[in-house]
Amino acid sequence: MAINSKHRVYIPTNAKSNQYILAEIKPDEAFYRHYQNPAECYQKLSQQFFALADEFGLHNVHMIANDKLPVVRYHHEAYCLQTEKQILFFYDPQYHEAQNLFTKPDYQARKIRLVFLATGTEIRAHAAEFHSKVSQLLESLKGLLPDPQLQVKIRDHQHLSYDLFASAKGQKETYGYKLRGLYPRYRARQCDMPENHSAISYVTVNLPLTRQLKQRYLKPGDTDFSPLYEALEKAFLQASEDKNLFRLALVANGLTPLVRNSQVDQSQHNTELQKISFDTAHDKHQFSRHWQADNLVETAHFIIVAGDEDNTESGYGHFMNRVEAALNNLAKTLQLDPMRNEMIVRFHQHISYMLS
Template identity: 55%
Template sequence: MSQQKVYIPLATRTSQYIMAEILMTDALLSHYASYENCYREISKLVFQLAEKEDLHNIHVIANDKLPVVRFHTEAYCFQTAEQILFFYNPAYHEAQNLFFQPDYKARKLRLLFLATGKEIRANAANFHSRVNAVLNGVLDNLPEQELRVKVRDHQHMAYDLFARAKGEKKTYGYKLRDIYQRYKSRKCKLPEDHSSLAYVTVSLPLSRRLKQSVLEEEHTEDFSPLYQFLEDKFRSAAAGKQLHRIAMVANGLMPLVRNSKFEKVESTAEAQMIGFDPAATDTQFVSHWDGRNLVESVHFLLVAGKEDYTEPGYGRYMNQVEAALKDFAEAIGLDPERRELVLRFHQHISYKR
């Protein structure tokens, strides 16, 4: 098998969503009778234009909450104080929603487009082009021009690292090309001035067996030995495969990865922001855990650097990541036939328009 490709299970779940953030100005709001009227009128315009482009899962967010998108066999969403979590299956689920509070002045209006269909990755460039057509129509029809807009394209692939051990033999080879180059070859031109990031996340539930194998006392209030054990094994496995940008988060917060060269990294009450500079050559390790608190799951992250992308894609890098995670799993005693370790490969690109 070619090391330029990574061979992953046919059952891999793929998803894509694009978020356009429009900065809400007093000048724009002045054209409407109320905040609610503004949000309803713009969302109506968005939904009409999206329908023309055959885009069928659209959400307009006017409460400054951050959208988080996940695969699920059932479609539903729920809100926390800071986030809106969307669960959906791209093959089946459609929706049109507006999220707002009538008297709340949103800092940004977020237009969220979820890709639908069955060939998500193959059709990613086409989806991006259709979303841009909607954005062009929205911006052309707003009563104020020269509005500041940022576009973020997120693509995910998720699969069980131990699928083969469970009898799943069928795989497909991916080169995992850079989004900019992949879109360019599909006649979808993105601005040269953009920020991109590729990384892997893995969430490890802290099983009773794992806790008992490390912690000497069953009812201890100090979980530092457990976290230190996992951190040491993870760092060792990553170093063994020359992976130099990694993080471990075990503080109950959801990790969100950002390119620290282009974006301000600030954590919140619900999200642990983690900044990495893909262009920096030094080793970058970030750790967030508190030995006094036991969490349900520990999140591990591996971020690709500039040197990790070799034409034709991230295939070689992903083979290194898989090998490192298998070494890590073996070091902490995970049984591949009984346990599931879901690996999520993320590719992001963002730009201003």
């Protein structure tokens, strides 16, 4: 029983599971010269891509040729929204299917992105099978490209999302997860991938900055919002460090956080996205803060990243138990009412590699 309580995390049965795979191709000028213009390139390539998707039984696929980054979330209704930098896909894997080509007139993309959204039920149980199908499709597609030697980078993203306060709201049923790493989980299901890969697992928590929070830490008419952000930061750091969680970030600048392994990507930002990089190999304290005293935002994002030492043979269950304990302590410090507030916890697992 002690082993189960330590290495399993009990997540509400109404938690939402998502998986999507992103394949990136960097075409050069020689690649584009095989076509009359970029529009013809994307049209022909998308026709080949969609035909292969039908052949491999992949029913929610998209080709992005406007250099926007896909962001995928669960939703009971299907939406596809574009901003200047992002394409946001909201969908329910059990019901929604689609094929789309996203381009801009007279625009030559630096990257061609192929997005595969998992469909059906039991997403985590079938994740390796889905990954295998995508890999086979990409091998077939490479043979149709003007340059079959063109490198393709694969990024597999999975996440479980749930309300930290689900139990207080009446959702008592839970399911015990070990949350094994993607590489050993896939290998155990005969889905091979190269040993030379990059992986990262982490948690993001979205906290709406409610009227109650603002009134607690700010005075009427304040234009300096640092007391609110400093209170959030202090409470978050204390709650996390008490549970030996040391790879942390607070993003409250209105940007969407992207978490990456520092061995692959470095921290940077643009007008919509805040990329934050962490070193998972070293246990040194890593904290990244992103907020401005004169900018009051609607939502604060807390990020807790797992280290290599958290990736045990049993999985990330022990890590997640510490995360949940820290988040519950954070909620108590901030005096959040579980019946009136929502803290969406999203456990992410990423793995990426170059298709050989």
